[in-house]
Amino acid sequence: MHEPILYGNLLLQQKPPTLRNPNLNPNPNNVKGIKENASSLYDFSDLKNMVKDNAVIVFGKKGCCMSHVIKRLLQALGVNPAVYEVDEVDENEVVIELEGIRAGDGKQCSMQFPAVFIGGRWFGGLERIIASHITGELTPLLKQAGALWL
Amino acid sequence: MNFASTQFVPSRRMGICEPLPQIGMWSDYKENNYLDTSTPAILEVDSRFDNQSEDTSHGIVEPSNKYDQEVSKTNDKQLRRLAQNREAARKCRLRKKAYVQQLENSKLRLMQLEQELERARQQGLYVGGGLDTGQLGYSRTTNPGIATFEMAYGHWVEEQNKKTADLRNALCSDITDLELSSFVDDGMNHYFDLFLMKETAAKADVFYLMSGMWETSAEHFLSWIGGFRPSELLKVLEPHLGPLTEKQSLELSNLKQSCQQAEDALSQGLERLHQILSETVADGLLGEGNYLPQINAALEKLKAMVRFVGQADHLRKETLLQISRNLNNRQAAQGLLALGEYFQRLRVLSSFWTSRPRESS
Numbered sequence: 001m002h003e004p005i006l007y008g009n010l011l012l013q014q015k016p017p018t019l020r021n022p023n024l025n026p027n028p029n030n031v032k033g034i035k036e037n038a039s040s041l042y043d044f045s046d047l048k049n050m051v052k053d054n055a056v057i058v059f060g061k062k063g064c065c066m067s068h069v070i071k072r073l074l075q076a077l078g079v080n081p082a083v084y085e086v087d088e089v090d091e092n093e094v095v096i097e098l099e100g101i102r103a104g105d106g107k108q109c110s111m112q113f114p115a116v117f118i119g120g121r122w123f124g125g126l127e128r129i130i131a132s133h134i135t136g137e138l139t140p141l142l143k144q145a146g147a148l149w150l
Numbered sequence: 151m152n153f154a155s156t157q158f159v160p161s162r163r164m165g166i167c168e169p170l171p172q173i174g175m176w177s178d179y180k181e182n183n184y185l186d187t188s189t190p191a192i193l194e195v196d197s198r199f200d201n202q203s204e205d206t207s208h209g210i211v212e213p214s215n216k217y218d219q220e221v222s223k224t225n226d227k228q229l230r231r232l233a234q235n236r237e238a239a240r241k242c243r244l245r246k247k248a249y250v251q252q253l254e255n256s257k258l259r260l261m262q263l264e265q266e267l268e269r270a271r272q273q274g275l276y277v278g279g280g281l282d283t284g285q286l287g288y289s290r291t292t293n294p295g296i297a298t299f300e301m302a303y304g305h306w307v308e309e310q311n312k313k314t315a316d317l318r319n320a321l322c323s324d325i326t327d328l329e330l331s332s333f334v335d336d337g338m339n340h341y342f343d344l345f346l347m348k349e350t351a352a353k354a355d356v357f358y359l360m361s362g363m364w365e366t367s368a369e370h371f372l373s374w375i376g377g378f379r380p381s382e383l384l385k386v387l388e389p390h391l392g393p394l395t396e397k398q399s400l401e402l403s404n405l406k407q408s409c410q411q412a413e414d415a416l417s418q419g420l421e422r423l424h425q426i427l428s429e430t431v432a433d434g435l436l437g438e439g440n441y442l443p444q445i446n447a448a449l450e451k452l453k454a455m456v457r458f459v460g461q462a463d464h465l466r467k468e469t470l471l472q473i474s475r476n477l478n479n480r481q482a483a484q485g486l487l488a489l490g491e492y493f494q495r496l497r498v499l500s501s502f503w504t505s506r507p508r509e510s511s
Binding site: 063064065073130131133134136 | 420
C-alpha cells in the first residue's frame with residue numbers, strides 16, 4: 001500500500017486530470033463502455049489506479065446525501081476518505097469500470113452508489129458500512145488497510 | 151361535536167333522555183317574551199309549569215268613586231305588571247337551571263367518549279396519531295398503503311403488549327434457558343417485523359412515517375428519523391440487564407459510541423438533504439413562472455428520504471442484534487422486557503396527556 005495520506009489528499013473530492021480527454025487513449029478495457037462517435041468519450045481506466053492507491057475511497061453520485069453520510073462517519077473515526085463524485089452522464093461507464101475492478105475479487109453482483117472500496121477491494125454501500133461499524137468489524141479493517149493509525 | 155347547533159328542543163320540558171341532546175342556544179329559551187307588559191289583559195300563567203305563582207293579587211279592591219277608580223285602575227296595572235315580572239323572572243331562573251343541568255350532563259358524556267376513544271386506540275383499533283394532531287383523515291382516506299400500515303401497526307401494538315406480559319411472567323417463573331431463548335428470538339423478530347412493515351409504508355408515503363402520525367405523541371416527541379433513537383434505547387436498557395461482566399460492560403460502552411457516531415452521520419446526511427432540497431426548489435426563484443423543472447428535480451431528491459428511513463431502521467435492527475450477541479439469554483430477556491415496558495409507558499403517557507382536563511382560558 002502506498003502512503004494513503006498523500007494520495008488521499010491529492011484525490012480528495014477532485015477528479016483526476018487524465019479523465020475527460022476525448023480520443024487520446026482509447027483503452028481496450030473500456031471498449032464495451034464506449035461508443036465510437038459518442039460525445040462522452042472518456043477514459044476511466046484511471047479509476048483502477050485510484051482504487052488501488054487509496055486506503056479508502058467512496059464513489060458517489062453528485063449531490064448524493066448517502067455518500068455524505070459515509071464520509072461523515074469515516075471522518076468521525078479519524079479517516080480521511082477519498083471521495084469521487086460521479087456526474088450523472090458518466091454514471092453507467094463508471095459503474096461498468098467499477099464492476100470490472102470488483103470482478104477481480106470473484107464476486108459478480110451489480111454495483112450501486114454509493115460504493116466504498118477499502119484497501120483496494122470493494123467493500124459495499126452505506127448499509128454494509130453501518131452494519132460493520134456496529135459489529136466493530138470496520139475499525140480493524142480500516143487499520144489493516146492503513147487508513148487508521150491508532 | 152358542535153354544541154352551537156341551534157336545534158331547538160321543542161318541548162318546554164327539557165327532557166334529558168338522549169345521549170347527546172341537541173342543546174339550543176340560551177337565546178332560544180327566551181322565545182316568548184314574558185317581559186312584554188303592553189297587554190292589560192289578565193296574567194296568563196303557563197299551565198305546563200308548576201302553578202305556584204307568587205302572584206299576590208288574589209282579589210281586586212273595588213273603588214267607591216270615579217277618582218278612586220282611576221287611581222285603583224293604575225294601581226291594578228302596576229300590581230299586574232309587578233306580578234308578571236316576578237313570574238317571568240321565576241320562569242327564567244327555572245329555564246336557566248335546566249339548561250345548566252343539560253350542559254353538565256353533556257360534559258360528562260363527552261369525557262366518557264374521549265376515554266373510550268383513547269382505550270380503543272390503545273387496544274389496536276388504532277386510527278391515527280390522535281385528534282390533537284388536527285390531521286385526522288389525512289392519508290388514511292387517500293393512501294391504501296398507509297391505511298394497511300395503520301391497521302397492521304394497531305395489531306402490532308396489541309401483539310407487543312401481549313408479548314411483554316408473557317415475557318414478564320416467563321421471567322418470574324421457573325423457565326429453562328432454552329425456552330427463554332425462544333422468547334428472546336420471538337421478541338426480537340417482532341421488532342424486525344415492524345421494520346419490514348415500515349419499509350413498505352415508506353414506499354407508500356415516507357412523510358407519513360416521518361411525521362410520526364402513526365406514533366403516539368410522546369413516542370414521536372422522542373423519535374429520530376421515523377422511530378426510536380438507538381443510543382437512547384441502550385441507555386434505557388442498561389440498568390435493567392442485571393450485573394454485567396467487564397467484557398460486556400466494555401462492549402456495551404463501545405456499542406453506545408458506535409451508535410452515536412452512526413446516528414450523527416445519518417443526521418448530518420439528512421441536514422444536507424434539507425439544504426439540497428431547499429436549493430433545488432429555490433433554483434431560479436425570481437419571477438420565472440415556470441417551475442416544473444425545479445419540481446421535477448426536487449421530486450428526485452425527495453426519493454432519498456425513503457432511503458434515510460430505511461437506513462435508520464437498519465441501524466435500529468443492527469443495534470438490537472449486536473446487543474443480543476453480547477448478552478446471555480436471561481439478560482437479553484430482561485432487556486426486551488424493559489424495552490416493552492418503556493414503550494408501553496410512553497403510549498400511556500400520551501393517552502393521559504390527550505385526555506387531561508383542559509384548563510379554561
